[in-house]
Amino acid sequence: MSGVTLSNVIKRYGDVQVIHGIDLEIENGEFCVFVGPSGCGKSTLMRMVAGLEETSGGQIHIGARDVTRLDPSQRGVAMVFQTYALYPHMTVAENMGFGLKMNGTPKPEIATKVAEAARILKLEPLLERKPKALSGGQRQRVAIGRTIVRGPEVFLFDEPLSNLDAELRVDMRVEIAALHKQIGATMIYVTHDQVEAMTLADKIVVLRAGRIEQVGAPLNLYRDPDNRFVAGFIGSPAMNFLQGEIRGGALSLPAFKQPPALDLQLPADGTRVELGIRPEHLRIDPEGHDFRLELIEKLGGISYAYLNASTGERLIVATDGESDLTDDMDVGISFDPARAYLFDTDTGLRLR
């Protein structure tokens, strides 16, 4: 098993460049998640690692080998597709053993490896069935089994859970995490769902428009986002942003009548900025009057209050489930100054 190194990787379709020089180091045994909105190039990037898309520039190394120009089957990778891509005319066992068969592995060895993978994934009773006779979750397990049997250096997952229903998605997420723990191989996982990214990853790569926005451990991205995009993308519900400007050495925020206490290094006068605070770090102050509580969603364990500022800006506040707030109240907010972030409106970069 080995890590993956991308050096200045570029992808062009004709004149259109979709991946703009990506440098990335994925350690051996690491679970790395590519996350970003649709069209950000995360799937393309992974397919370039797999060899299903040609690399227009730069190098891809798996371990010490330069695989940039190798065929997919030569790279030592195996992939789980969003649509599972099981061969419909083969049984589960044949599907799982097909890659080995194509590589000329002796039959008894294939049978042993298929049985081993089936045991890990609890697929033994299904081995003689065709994919048509399986449920979505079972198909996904077979697709994962197919990669295990191959024994690759790197596992690739292309939005593997997006075709499953919500409940099954949670189960499979846990299973994939357990699988990673069990076999300890390098895994790259593509998703647009930041919850999957946060729960599975050792390392998250946030992509936007073919560029890396930030790389880091899930909680590092959550606590210490480099820019407004990552701050808004990681965390659910998303971070709240309030427009402001630096005037006379102080931050002026039109949403507040009384500017809140802050503990931030402020940039030069005239800089337009955004103040970011996560819903879970805001508290409702029933004495205040700056915001109107438009709606409160009570989920039992937690409640989400949707606030409107006089400027038209909206905020979400996470409060406790037993909250006695009601719709259409006027309220204020308070927060720990250490939990607030400041971003430059024009560049989107975090001001520290």
Place this chain on the structure above:
Amino acid sequence: MPRHQGARLALSQRQAAIILLLPFLAVYAVFLVYPFFKGVWISLHDWNLMAVAFNPDAKSYVGLRNYERVMWGQNITWAAWASPGFQIIGVLGMLASAFLYRTGRAGKVTALAMGIAALLLFVLPGFHPGEGGRWFDRRFWPTVGNTILFVGLAVPGVTITAMLLAAALDGETRAKAVLRTLFFLSQVLSVTVVTLIWQIMFSPRQGLIANLTELFGGSPIVWLTAEGFAMAAIVIATIWWSLGIAMILFLAGIQDISKDLYEAGALDNATGAKAFWYITLPNLKRTITLVVVLQIILHFQVFGQSHLMTGGGPNDTTQVLVRYIYQTAFRDSELGRASAMAVFLFVIMGGFSILQFVLGREKDE
């Protein structure tokens, strides 16, 4: 009692269906159902075309004697190896169907149909005239044999060529689109044009094929009058002619296969020919069945190629069933006997139509 205006016009669903179907049913009845039963009826009579045309009473009911005159003979016996070629194929076919069924590669119905066809191929050619015996019609069974040979060559020829073409021309480049159109174009030509083109192609003097053989130092073959080559010549012309529809069906089948499967295949080291064999071919199973059965039904009715290119010759080697029916009816005026042969042809084609229907409904397990 005054009736509501709308009520008079409202039709039940059943009435509407009947009214909409009526024009079709009328035409179908007049031009297909009635002639069919009339044909069966004629086949039971001694019916000379000319005589009956001038005197409607000049026919007489003879029961099944026309069938006997066409298909049977004097002192006919049966032996296991009377016609080894066909019979060996028949035995192999039965073994193959049993094998395919045992290994689970063919469903019950498919295996049964294959088995029955193979059994017939073993049993029927076994009949032959014994000592001092003879067939009443010496040309009929050889003609049936020629027709089966033609079908046996043309159908695999069309199917395999069309499938390979479809696999090669599947894609979005302009060149492929142009080639697809070109290969389909031959389909729209009429049989007279097709046979004319191929008569020129096969011509030993100015033909393209003769020129090619000469280029490589061979002496030109007189395709259309050489006994070993005439059948091959009309099969080649037929393959070229009927490639289009089969190719389109295969293209549709191929485009129905998910691209993800080929990507999974690429990761599993199945690309190129391996991908075709392990991914494309198994997923085209239904299309192959459809194409084969449609082509069988179509090519049993071969007439123009044989009539126009070789005139059934040389020495009757390209004489086919429909041409023989045509000659018996309109040259020899033996309408009764011709109808008996036509009913025979109908039974064969009806059998394949039922097969197509059954196979089309068979579910993949």
